[in-house]
Each structure stands twice: as structure tokens, then as C-alpha cells.
Amino acid sequence: MAQVSEQIDRAFDTLLTVPDDPRGALYRAMRHAAIGGGKRLRPLLVVASARLFGVGEQQALRAGLALECIHVYSLIHDDLPAMDDDDMRRGKPTVHKAFDEATAILAGDSLHALAFEILSDPATHADPFVRADLVLELARSAGPAGMAGGQMMDIEAERRSFDLATVTRLQALKTGALISCGIEFGMILGRVAPEGRTGLRGYARDIGLAFQIADDILDATGDEALVGKKLGKDEGAGKETFLTLLGLDRAREQARVLVDQAIAHLHQFGSEADLLRDLARFVLERDR
Numbered sequence: 001m002a003q004v005s006e007q008i009d010r011a012f013d014t015l016l017t018v019p020d021d022p023r024g025a026l027y028r029a030m031r032h033a034a035i036g037g038g039k040r041l042r043p044l045l046v047v048a049s050a051r052l053f054g055v056g057e058q059q060a061l062r063a064g065l066a067l068e069c070i071h072v073y074s075l076i077h078d079d080l081p082a083m084d085d086d087d088m089r090r091g092k093p094t095v096h097k098a099f100d101e102a103t104a105i106l107a108g109d110s111l112h113a114l115a116f117e118i119l120s121d122p123a124t125h126a127d128p129f130v131r132a133d134l135v136l137e138l139a140r141s142a143g144p145a146g147m148a149g150g151q152m153m154d155i156e157a158e159r160r161s162f163d164l165a166t167v168t169r170l171q172a173l174k175t176g177a178l179i180s181c182g183i184e185f186g187m188i189l190g191r192v193a194p195e196g197r198t199g200l201r202g203y204a205r206d207i208g209l210a211f212q213i214a215d216d217i218l219d220a221t222g223d224e225a226l227v228g229k230k231l232g233k234d235e236g237a238g239k240e241t242f243l244t245l246l247g248l249d250r251a252r253e254q255a256r257v258l259v260d261q262a263i264a265h266l267h268q269f270g271s272e273a274d275l276l277r278d279l280a281r282f283v284l285e286r287d288r
Contacts, residue, residue, distance in 0.1 A: 001282075004047055004064070005040040011065050015114065029099045029107040034072045037090030039288070041211075041279070042067045042182045048275040049186025049200060062124040063134060063185045069115035070142050071178055076108040078151065112142075125189065133188045141181035150174025157239040164245050168209065171242075175215070176208025199265045203276065206262035211283045213255040216243040223287070259284045 012034045018027040043064025050060035079086040079094040080101060086094050096104035118124060119134045140146055150173030153162075157170065183204040187197050220243055242251050262280045266273045 001040060001044055004044045004061070005038070007061055008040050008043050008065055008068055009035050011061070025099060025103055026106055026110060029095050029103045030110055032092075032098055033076050033089075033095050033107060034069070034111065037092065038068075038072075039286070040064075040068065041283075042071055042178055044279065045179065045182030045204075045276075046185045046189075048273075048279060049183045050189045051275070052186065052200075052269060052272055053190025053192060055186065055189040059125055059189055060186065062118055062121075063189060064182070066115040066118040066124075066134075066138065067178060067182055067185065069111045069118065070138065070147070073108040073111035073115075074142075074147055074151070074178075076104050076111070080104060083151075083155075115142075130188060130191070134185060137181055137184050137188060141177040141184075146173055146177035146181075150177065154239070162240045164242075167240055167242060167245060171209060171212040172205070175212045176205065179208040179211060180204040199268055203262045203265040203280070206258045206265065207280050207283050210255045210258035210262065210280070213242045213251050213258070214284055214286060216241040217248065217251060217255075218287070219243075220248070255284055 012031065016027050016031045016034065018024050018031070043061065046064035046067060047057060047060045050063075051057075075089060076095045078084055079089055080096055087097055088094060092098070094104070095107055099107075115138060116135055119138060120131055122128075122131070124134070125131050142148060144152075150170050153166075153170040154174055157167075162170065180201065183200050184197070187200060219241075242254070246254060259280045263277050266276055269276075
């Protein structure tokens, strides 16, 4: 994780060189959000899944970088006053606090565009059909049938009471879609036929939900200094979460069951899938 994080930071540093013109503040805002901090879980999932199929690490890292662009853009917009109105992210001021709201919106927009520029570049993969599949998968995962749709449901959660099935659907979109995309990217780069993707898709679905349950637990019991952002906001907004619906003990047990299921989905692979197994356990054990 540390190695991939360093590689992603270096790539952002290269891509986001600040120009000597009036766009400078935009690039500085993008760098502020993208470089430093964060677990880089999504790029690491791309690298780990691509490794199963002999994909070169540089190709996997480029695809992971595009996915991280989308994740960072979503955090910038999620922190805006119109959304969660957060002051801190990854242990530093949010972009709209460090700069201003207009710059934050443009920084998010620019990272969104950069993701598709990276995937469309032949440097990511020589085969244009593979590049097109990567673009399609990311668009689906980030849009109304994925992350953005989940965010809309999250906004509605402040006005309505959701049952467990609805909260599960919300989090499968808001959080799980980009996690699943990371695994799907590895399979696309490895040219795995759709009928051969079932096991890894099950793995991705289960760790996505386990990740969110762990997030809900951290939101209630974690250390703000470690997590790097304000905690307890869901409870303050009156939102139903896995924790409010299941209780702490049942939520922890459900997360453990999901991690065990995720690991079981990897039964067809040998030691080459150990990184994915370790990542599943990390999702449960993390403190930030």
C-alpha cells in the first residue's frame, strides 16, 4: 500500500505541474486534494487484480491513477457546503477551505476529466478496445448507476428513513461501485472473459460492503486524529447506517462474515491472490 501510494503521488506530481499562468490556483487545488494522504485502496485493488492475469504494473498503475482521480474528485465535491460541508479531509483543510468553493468545484471537475484522459491514452493499453472498456466501466461506476447515484441516495437519507436493504443498496453504489471498478479494471486489462469474472466480482461486492460497515464503526468509535476528518456526522444528521440498524456487535460480526466470504471467492487462485486476501482483512482491521 505504501509503495502504490508513493507511485500514485509521483504520478500526480508529474501530471499536475503548476503552470505559470492564471490557471495556477486550479492546479494547486488539484495537487492539494490528490497528493498525500489517503489509503490508495482503489489503485491497489487494480494492481492486485491485474497481477492475477500477468498484466504489467505500469498499465495497472495508470488505470489505478484514473480511478483515484474519480475518487478524489468525489471527495472534493462531497466536502462542499452543498453536500457534507466538511472542514477537514485526510488530516488537512478541505479544498473549499484551503482555496474557495468555485476553485474546489473546478478542481473536482478537472480530476474527473483527467481520469478519462488517462484511460484513453495509448500509454494505458495498446488495444483501443481495452481502453474503451476501461472508459465504459469507469463511466458506469462513477455515474447515476454507481457512485453519484449512491450520493443522491445519501442526501435523501437525511430526509427519509431507510431500511437495511436500502442502506445496503446505497452503500453498494456510493462506496462499493468504485471498489468493484478497481477489481473490474484488473480483469479488463487481463482480457478476462465476462463469464470468468464471477468470483472476483463477488469478492469486490463483499469487501465493498465490509469497507462501509467498518467506516460506519469508525465514524462512531474512531479517533479523529487518526481518521483525519470529523466523525459522528451521520448520527448528527439522523441518517440510518449499518451501525444504527444492526448495532455495534452485529455490525462487526457482519463485516467479519463479508470478509470471510470475500476471501472464499478467491478459492480458484493460489498465492498470487494473497495480496487480495490481505486487503480483505485490512478493510476490517483498519483504524482510518
